[in-house]
Amino acid sequence: MGVEQRAPLSVRWIWWLRETLRRHGRRLAAVAAGTIVVVWLAGGFYTIENGESGALLRFGDLVDDSISPGLHYRLPSGIDEVVEARTSEVTRLEIVGDWNPRLSLVSGDENLITVGVTVQYRILRLGRYLFSTEDVEATMLQTVRAELLEAAAGLGVDDLLTSAKAGVQQQVQIRSQERFDAYDLGVSLVSVNLQTVAPPPEAEQAFRVVLDARADAARGVSMARSRADRRVGLARGKAAEHLAEAEAAAARRLQEARGAAQRFEDLLAQKRRSPELTYADLYARSVQVALEPTRLIVLPPGDLDRLHLNLVDP
Amino acid sequence: MKFSSPRVWLLAALLALGALAPSCFFIVHQTEVGIVTRFGRPLETLAEPGLHLKLPWPVDRVMRLDRRLLVFDNEPAEMLTRDKRNVVVDSFVLWRIEDPLRFAQTVRTRQEAEARLLDLIASALGAAVGQEPLESLINVDPSAVRLRQVAERTAESVRETTLPSFGIAIVDLRLNGFNLPAQNRASVIERMRAERSRIATAFRSEGEEEALKIGAEAAKEEDRLLAEAEAEAEAIRGAGEAEALALLSEAYAQDPDFYRFLRDLESYEKILDQNTTIFLESDSPLLETLHGR
Numbered sequence: 001m002g003v004e005q006r007a008p009l010s011v012r013w014i015w016w017l018r019e020t021l022r023r024h025g026r027r028l029a030a031v032a033a034g035t036i037v038v039v040w041l042a043g044g045f046y047t048i049e050n051g052e053s054g055a056l057l058r059f060g061d062l063v064d065d066s067i068s069p070g071l072h073y074r075l076p077s078g079i080d081e082v083v084e085a086r087t088s089e090v091t092r093l094e095i096v097g098d099w100n101p102r103l104s105l106v107s108g109d110e111n112l113i114t115v116g117v118t119v120q121y122r123i124l125r126l127g128r129y130l131f132s133t134e135d136v137e138a139t140m141l142q143t144v145r146a147e148l149l150e151a152a153a154g155l156g157v158d159d160l161l162t163s164a165k166a167g168v169q170q171q172v173q174i175r176s177q178e179r180f181d182a183y184d185l186g187v188s189l190v191s192v193n194l195q196t197v198a199p200p201p202e203a204e205q206a207f208r209v210v211l212d213a214r215a216d217a218a219r220g221v222s223m224a225r226s227r228a229d230r231r232v233g234l235a236r237g238k239a240a241e242h243l244a245e246a247e248a249a250a251a252r253r254l255q256e257a258r259g260a261a262q263r264f265e266d267l268l269a270q271k272r273r274s275p276e277l278t279y280a281d282l283y284a285r286s287v288q289v290a291l292e293p294t295r296l297i298v299l300p301p302g303d304l305d306r307l308h309l310n311l312v313d314p
Numbered sequence: 315m316k317f318s319s320p321r322v323w324l325l326a327a328l329l330a331l332g333a334l335a336p337s338c339f340f341i342v343h344q345t346e347v348g349i350v351t352r353f354g355r356p357l358e359t360l361a362e363p364g365l366h367l368k369l370p371w372p373v374d375r376v377m378r379l380d381r382r383l384l385v386f387d388n389e390p391a392e393m394l395t396r397d398k399r400n401v402v403v404d405s406f407v408l409w410r411i412e413d414p415l416r417f418a419q420t421v422r423t424r425q426e427a428e429a430r431l432l433d434l435i436a437s438a439l440g441a442a443v444g445q446e447p448l449e450s451l452i453n454v455d456p457s458a459v460r461l462r463q464v465a466e467r468t469a470e471s472v473r474e475t476t477l478p479s480f481g482i483a484i485v486d487l488r489l490n491g492f493n494l495p496a497q498n499r500a501s502v503i504e505r506m507r508a509e510r511s512r513i514a515t516a517f518r519s520e521g522e523e524e525a526l527k528i529g530a531e532a533a534k535e536e537d538r539l540l541a542e543a544e545a546e547a548e549a550i551r552g553a554g555e556a557e558a559l560a561l562l563s564e565a566y567a568q569d570p571d572f573y574r575f576l577r578d579l580e581s582y583e584k585i586l587d588q589n590t591t592i593f594l595e596s597d598s599p600l601l602e603t604l605h606g607r
Contacts, residue, residue, distance in 0.1 A: 250554020
């Protein structure tokens with residue numbers, strides 16, 4: 001073996017390799033093939049992130065559409081395919097017109113309005129969401145547009161701009177959902193939001209004038225009401241004053257009567273004690289009082305019958 | 315090695331088989347339906363999603379069609395209502411290949427299908443809109459709005475043609491645009507403005523009317539309150555007077571003659587004043603009394 005020992009290291013390596021292959025060739029081939037198969041199969045592990053769901057397709061056929069988050073295994077690529085989507089989140093979709101970010105609608109009373117609308121939806125059945133239509137969002141967008149158009153066509157412009165907003169949102173949501181279910185879209189409409197409802201810019205000023213007029217009218221009415229309240233309040237006060245005065249007068253009158261009665265009773269008592277004296281006294285005092293301011297003309301007895309008076313205003 | 319030897323033939327056969335093997339399998343995706351054609355003629359049975367076997371190329375070939383709901387948005391078009399009003403109507407259609415064999419035999423491609431749909435919808439929608447006056451397309455009474463029925467009638471009429479002829483099912487057809495023609499816009503806006511100013515005036519005059527009404531109500535209320543108070547005050551005074559008189563008459567009833575005497579005296583005191591001139595004869599008892607003093 002002297003020749004072999006003298007050969008260079010690389011040559012000896014090849015000799016060794018040839019020898020090993022000759023002895024263990026079959027076993028090595030088996031190990032190599034096994035390794036390849038194991039690696040190929042190991043490529044089938046995958047994870048579904050939190051908040052996502054997966055759908056498993058085997059040779060293109062949907063097998064399972066509700067794979068939950070976590071580590072999973074599928075057969076390697078070429079056989080099984082997994083599609084993931086965020087199913088826990090609510091997705092926002094803007095409802096736009098064909099050439100315009102807002103929709104232009106016609107109200108029931110032939111007025112033009114533009115509305116800005118967004119909807120929010122959630123994926124309910126992943127398999128249907130992924131495979132029942134070519135474009136779920138386009139289907140949703142067009143359906144909501146159709147429902148909005150119908151809602152606007154049945155309402156006056158004043159209602160649309162003010163009170164009917166909530167009703168329209170609700171109606172559109174319910175009716176759109178009915179359609180989505182019929183189309184088997186696998187989505188749930190969470191909300192429909194009318195962000196803006198506006199008249200066309202050229203007529204905006206006119207609409208503002210109406211609002212102003214309404215505010216003015218309301219202000220006028222409330223001022224009239226406060227004036228009226230004040231007037232009625234004053235009248236009520238005056239009425240109370242009348243009553244108080246009347247009561248005071250009545251009380252005063254009663255008091256006077258009481259005084260007069262008392263005086264009468266005092267005099268009566270005196271008269272009962274000494275009638276003559278009382279009569280004379282009272283008479284005399286009265287005559288004195290009565291005659292004091294008068295002009296007294298004393299005539300000889302019997303002249304009074306001959307007196308001719310021309311009564312003139314002094 | 316001779317070419318005619320069996321070993322060579324076997325090798326060639328194996329190679330050919332290996333080359334053809336992949337074309338014996340085909341996969342149909344969840345979104346598709348497969349039609350196997352044998353020498354160009356479609357077989358009756360359709361391939362559902364999954365893995366399938368077929369005869370190798372060039373005997374069998376596979377044609378795939380979309381089996382999902384397809385969305386097709388039309389272009390808006392100007393139409394005439396029954397009462398000769400111009401409106402611009404837009405629609406979209408949700409359709410599906412219902413009969414893949416027929417579809418494959420007639421229209422074959424999606425573009426071709428949509429071109430047919432476009433023509434059919436345009437004429438059917440025009441006819442449906444032409445049957446309705448404008449007031450049954452837009453109306454302030456929601457129950458009078460027949461847009462839905464217009465769309466349904468259009469869908470019905472399109473469906474009659476597409477299903478038997480092309481294998482296309484119309485799942486739904488809806489109006490997604492309804493407007494007045496652009497050239498009418500200026501006059502519509504003008505009308506809207508005029509209407510607004512009329513409404514503004516109405517608001518103002520209603521407000522004024524309401525204010526006047528409130529003022530009048532207040533005046534009425536004021537009158538009523540004062541009248542009531544006066545009546546009540548009168549009653550109170552009357553009651554006071556009555557009580558006073560009752561009190562006095564009770565007192566005077568003790569001696570009516572004395573009362574009459576006192577009252578006379580009081581009357582004299584009141585009747586006689588500085589404008590009074592009294593003529594008395596010198597033998598009047600009144601003076602006698604004075605003389606007597």
